[in-house]
Structure formats: C-alpha cells, structure tokens
Amino acid sequence: MDLIRADMYQSKKRNQKWKYCVGTGRLGLALQEEYVKHLKQVQEEIGFRYIRGHGLFHDDIGIYQEVEIDGAMQPFYNFTYIDRIFDMFRELKLKPFIELGFMPGKLASGMQTVFYWKGNVTPPKDYQKWADLIQATIEHFIERYGLEEVLTWPFEVWNEPNLTGFWENADQQEYFKLYQITAETIKRIHPDLQVGGPAICGGSDHWVDAFLDFCRDEKVPVDFFSRHAYTSRPPEKTPDYYYQELEPPEDMLEQFKSVRRQIEASDYPGLPFHITEFNTSYSPINPIHDTLLNAAYLAKILVESGDLVDSFSYWTFSDVFEESGVPKSLFHGGFGMIALHQIPKPTYHLYHFFNQLGETEHFRNDQLLITQKQDGTVVVLAWNLAMEKGSGFSTTVSFQLPFETNKPIFRQRKRVTEQFGNAWNVWKQLGRPRFPTQQQIELIKQSAMPIIETEQILSDHLTESIVLEKNEVTLLSYIPVTDETASYPLLNDRQLTSY
Structure with a gap:
C-alpha cells in the first residue's frame, strides 16, 4: 500500500453517530442479572446514548391487563416491570428508543406469533383500546420521567411490518392504519413528541415511497424514517446454526445511500433517517457473529455510515437473547457483542476501539x-x-x-x-x-x-x-x-x- 503522508490529511470533527443507539433482545430480558452485567460493561467502556428492543407490550412486561369491574372487562395498565427496566437504563445513562409493539395477548385480533417467546404480530382487535394503551403508557412515562426527558425519546411504530412473520400478512394498508392512529395519538399528548417508522427490513424499499406518500396524502405526522440492514445471503441450515455468505460491506452502505436518495426525493427532504437494526447476518444462530471476520467486516461500515444516516444501531449488545430459544451453547452465533458469562467478542473490541479514537x-x-x-x-x-x-x-x-x-x-x-x-x-x-x-x-x-x-x-x-x-x-x-x-x-x- 502507498504511504499515507501527513500532507494528505483532510481534518474534520468526527461525528458520534456510531454510538447513538444499540439494540437489545426483548425488554423483558432486562430483568435478568447477567443482562444487566453486560449492559453495565458496555456503558462503562463504550457508552451508547439510546437502546432499542422489542416487546414493550409483550405479556412478560404485563403493561396491558384487563380486570372485571361490574361484570365488564376493563383495561388496567401495569407499569411495575417497565419502570424497573427504564429506571435501570437511566442509571446507566441510556435513553430508550421505543419500539411500540408487539400486541398484548388480550388486545390481539389473532393468534399469530413470532420467536420462541411468542410475540403477537396481529393488529389490535379494538383500535380505540390500542390508542388508549399508547396514551396511557406515554403519559405514565411523562409523569415518571418528566416531559423534557420524554421529548428526547423517539417512538417507532412496530417492527418490520413488511414481513409476514412480523405483521400478519405484511398488510401494508393495515400497518398504515396502525401507524396513523398511533402517531396521531402521540401528537395529541404533545406535538413535539417524536414518532416515526416503518422499521422495515431490506428488500422492500417500495415501502419507502409508499409510507412517505401516505403520510403526505393523509397528513399523518412523521418525525423520522427507520429501516433495518443486513448483508447475508439465504442460509444453509443445520439444527444448531445458519450458515450464510455475506455481500461486501459496500452493499450495506449502498442500502443506506439508496434509501437516503428516496427520502431526499420525497416531500420530506432532510427527514432524520435511523437504521434501528444492522448486522452482518439477520440470524441469531449464525457463527459469523462470534468471529474476528465480523469485526473486520463492520469496521468500514462504522467509519462511513455516519456520513449517510442519522444513526445506526448494532443488533445487539448481548447474547442474553432468546428469539430462537434459550442459547444451546456458550458460542451459538448470537447477535451480541458480549457472549454469555460476560465474555467479549471481537466485535465488542471493535466498538471499544472506536470509543478510544480522537475527536x-x-x-x-x-x-x-x-x-x-x-x-x-x-x-x-x-x-x-x-x-x-x-x-x-x-x-x-x-x-x-x-x-x-x-x-x-x-x-x-x-x-x-x-x-x-x-x-x-x-x-x-x-x-x-x-x-x-x-x-x-x-x-x-x-x-x-x-x-x-x-x-x-x-x-x-x-x-x-x-x-x-x-x-x-x-x-x-x-x-x-x-x-x-x-x-x-x-x-x-x-x-x-x-x-
């Protein structure tokens, strides 16, 4: 390689978008001791600003309940566990990047679920009760943490509704209905609360134009656009692992660029663009996540992505994670930067190195x-x-x-x-x-x-x-x-x- 000379320098201030947010498994895992140990280590040595995960309304958190009063079933909102989780996040100087989902069992219109932990992915059977749940939850957050704080929390509506596994039939119009009711409910609480979506995965970028056109035509609030990004090809499956070849890192950067171009060509130029999940493989049982290759692969992406998007959130910080079930071995191809027993992986070292770089x-x-x-x-x-x-x-x-x-x-x-x-x-x-x-x-x-x-x-x-x-x-x-x-x-x- 040719010598890089000092007179070739083009100095500028480094942005910190690489540490804006990090992903976690479902929020209920934050009640586990090992999860908290991993997160404390991550915050001490890397120090992310936000954390995003599934399952805010999953039944293991138990926010949405129904009780019988005078012979009729009435909603009851139980914030015991989510308060414990968010209090812990705040102690570690983390803000929640809130994904609004999945559907509480008692409010769900169907039985379709995703993952080992059975997150319900059907629309609400009663949209008014869904809107009431959104309002009660956010008003509780404001009461507990203060309006000024909650105004800094982004609210993202659902997760990957363009996939049938995450939204019943991947019904775009039904998702738009969910988004509109949710966004309008949030803005009635306070007009400066941040709401966005649609948190789609790659391969369905026609959703970009459709979603932004819908928001324009129906005058639905949208404060940011969110998408996910992975670069793995179709898997070869075994009982323990998914094996997948990867596209080059430039493929992910091009994904970021192409969606940014669509946003800039829409009626919302300059709309903040968040990658709320990214990694090499989309499978939580792909051995590549445990390897040195994963770290070397992501280095270029961490260096360049801050020029293209407003944030990009590594999925995830810890192998305390159960989408495919309780991990069947110490190293099992999990998404986490930290393996079970608080063992750092090469990708963790990459992020720790990034945190030691100059301004x-x-x-x-x-x-x-x-x-x-x-x-x-x-x-x-x-x-x-x-x-x-x-x-x-x-x-x-x-x-x-x-x-x-x-x-x-x-x-x-x-x-x-x-x-x-x-x-x-x-x-x-x-x-x-x-x-x-x-x-x-x-x-x-x-x-x-x-x-x-x-x-x-x-x-x-x-x-x-x-x-x-x-x-x-x-x-x-x-x-x-x-x-x-x-x-x-x-x-x-x-x-x-x-x-």
Missing part, C-alpha cells in the same frame, strides 16, 4: 482511520478484511504522523487477531464445550483480551509500516511523553540503562 479525523480509507485527541494523542484504527477462506491474506499499511518536536512518543498497539482477543477461537480449541466448566470459562475470559504491545520511540515525523494479519483489527496510540528520567540523578550517575 478529530485526519484521514480515512478502506483500511485506516487516523484521528487525534485534544491533548495531542494520535489514535489510529487499522483493519484487514479478508472474506476469502484459507490462510494468508496479510497486508501492510503505511502512514505518516506529524509531531511538532523531536520528543519521545509512547507507542501502544492493541491487536485483535485469530490468536489474540478471539475467545471464539479458544472455545473451538477446547472442543466447543456447550456448557463449559467454571475453569473453562475463566480460561476463555483470559484469552478474550487484545494483546498489547508498547515501546518508546523518537520522531518528529513518524512513519509507520505495520503488518496486519487476516481480519486483524488494530488500535495504535501515539502519546507525547514528558520524560522525567533526568530528575533521577543517582540513576543517571550509575548509568543503569537496563532499569
């Missing part, structure tokens, strides 16, 4: 992102995506960094490779134990950390040439040093250069 971006290309912090520290992210099977595929990246004086520099390199920071590989070497012993868990945890290399160097114009292994993700930090060695005269007099 100013100097340079980027398909393998490199050069940034700088306010204190002068230069932080570089480099990756080597190689989707081909087999060994080899290492590459060299060369770049130049400017430093004003010939002062000592502390150089640190954190590497995630097949051998280091890759817990999945160690689990394979242990024979893929489904339910590992405590000793095995501890061994895998210890192996899950990136390797760290350090040295002190001298240079006024540092030129680096680093070799990246196949799918390696590396973070390099260059920290100016104030050398106090001369303040130890005894050490200098004795010339203890080895100390």
Whole structure:
C-alpha cells in the first residue's frame, strides 16, 4: 500500500453517530442479572446514548391487563416491570428508543406469533383500546420521567411490518392504519413528541415511497424514517446454526445511500433517517457473529455510515437473547457483542476501539482511520478484511504522523487477531464445550483480551509500516511523553540503562 503522508490529511470533527443507539433482545430480558452485567460493561467502556428492543407490550412486561369491574372487562395498565427496566437504563445513562409493539395477548385480533417467546404480530382487535394503551403508557412515562426527558425519546411504530412473520400478512394498508392512529395519538399528548417508522427490513424499499406518500396524502405526522440492514445471503441450515455468505460491506452502505436518495426525493427532504437494526447476518444462530471476520467486516461500515444516516444501531449488545430459544451453547452465533458469562467478542473490541479514537479525523480509507485527541494523542484504527477462506491474506499499511518536536512518543498497539482477543477461537480449541466448566470459562475470559504491545520511540515525523494479519483489527496510540528520567540523578550517575 502507498504511504499515507501527513500532507494528505483532510481534518474534520468526527461525528458520534456510531454510538447513538444499540439494540437489545426483548425488554423483558432486562430483568435478568447477567443482562444487566453486560449492559453495565458496555456503558462503562463504550457508552451508547439510546437502546432499542422489542416487546414493550409483550405479556412478560404485563403493561396491558384487563380486570372485571361490574361484570365488564376493563383495561388496567401495569407499569411495575417497565419502570424497573427504564429506571435501570437511566442509571446507566441510556435513553430508550421505543419500539411500540408487539400486541398484548388480550388486545390481539389473532393468534399469530413470532420467536420462541411468542410475540403477537396481529393488529389490535379494538383500535380505540390500542390508542388508549399508547396514551396511557406515554403519559405514565411523562409523569415518571418528566416531559423534557420524554421529548428526547423517539417512538417507532412496530417492527418490520413488511414481513409476514412480523405483521400478519405484511398488510401494508393495515400497518398504515396502525401507524396513523398511533402517531396521531402521540401528537395529541404533545406535538413535539417524536414518532416515526416503518422499521422495515431490506428488500422492500417500495415501502419507502409508499409510507412517505401516505403520510403526505393523509397528513399523518412523521418525525423520522427507520429501516433495518443486513448483508447475508439465504442460509444453509443445520439444527444448531445458519450458515450464510455475506455481500461486501459496500452493499450495506449502498442500502443506506439508496434509501437516503428516496427520502431526499420525497416531500420530506432532510427527514432524520435511523437504521434501528444492522448486522452482518439477520440470524441469531449464525457463527459469523462470534468471529474476528465480523469485526473486520463492520469496521468500514462504522467509519462511513455516519456520513449517510442519522444513526445506526448494532443488533445487539448481548447474547442474553432468546428469539430462537434459550442459547444451546456458550458460542451459538448470537447477535451480541458480549457472549454469555460476560465474555467479549471481537466485535465488542471493535466498538471499544472506536470509543478510544480522537475527536478529530485526519484521514480515512478502506483500511485506516487516523484521528487525534485534544491533548495531542494520535489514535489510529487499522483493519484487514479478508472474506476469502484459507490462510494468508496479510497486508501492510503505511502512514505518516506529524509531531511538532523531536520528543519521545509512547507507542501502544492493541491487536485483535485469530490468536489474540478471539475467545471464539479458544472455545473451538477446547472442543466447543456447550456448557463449559467454571475453569473453562475463566480460561476463555483470559484469552478474550487484545494483546498489547508498547515501546518508546523518537520522531518528529513518524512513519509507520505495520503488518496486519487476516481480519486483524488494530488500535495504535501515539502519546507525547514528558520524560522525567533526568530528575533521577543517582540513576543517571550509575548509568543503569537496563532499569
């Protein structure tokens, strides 16, 4: 690769859209201890602003109830569990990006469900009761957390209604009815509350024009557009896994661009555009999510997507997740950045690396992102995506960094490779134990950390040439040093250069 020179820099402020939101399994999982441990770790080391998940109105949260009063069944709204969950989110400095769904069992018009946990995906049998539920829930949030706070919460109507598995018959007109009644109910509570949708998945982008035209024609409020994005091809299925080939990362970026073009060509140019789910595979049992390849693949997407959309939410932060059932092994292809037993995956390290980058971006290309912090520290992210099977595929990246004086520099390199920071590989070497012993868990945890290399160097114009292994993700930090060695005269007099 050609040398990246300092005079090639085009400096600008880095946006933080990559950490705007993160996905979670259904909200009821937030009542589990391990889920909370994972989320605390994510917030301490990465620090997302919003969190989005399914199941606000699922029966395990129990918001919608019916009680018999004077011989008639009347709605009763129970906020015991959702208060506990949202209070915990707020303690961790997270705001909810609220998905309004699925249908409470007692309000559902049919029996169709999705997932192991049976989220009901049929329309309400009584739209007035649905509107009352929306109003009561949001008014409760305002009473508990304050209007000023809730005005910062986006409300997204449903999840992937363009799929028959998530909305009965994928009935577009019925979804538009649900959206209109929901949006108008929300705006009657307060006109500045944010509402949007339709949270469609890829492959149905005719919904983009249809949804925006509907909102225009019927004068239905819409404050943002939401869509999901994955790049996996049809699966080869086994009892334990889905195996799927991936399109190149550019495919996902093109998905973002194409929908943005449709929005800009509509009657709503400039409408905020949120990717409320994205990942490589759409399956929660695809081994790729556990691998180093997943991290290297996503690096370019994290670097470039902030130029195209207003947010993009990784699906999901944790393997405490049950769409396909209770996980059948430690590593099972789950969406999470963190595996069970609080073991970080390579994708977690990618996000943690991103959170250590500087506020100013100097340079980027398909393998490199050069940034700088306010204190002068230069932080570089480099990756080597190689989707081909087999060994080899290492590459060299060369770049130049400017430093004003010939002062000592502390150089640190954190590497995630097949051998280091890759817990999945160690689990394979242990024979893929489904339910590992405590000793095995501890061994895998210890192996899950990136390797760290350090040295002190001298240079006024540092030129680096680093070799990246196949799918390696590396973070390099260059920290100016104030050398106090001369303040130890005894050490200098004795010339203890080895100390």
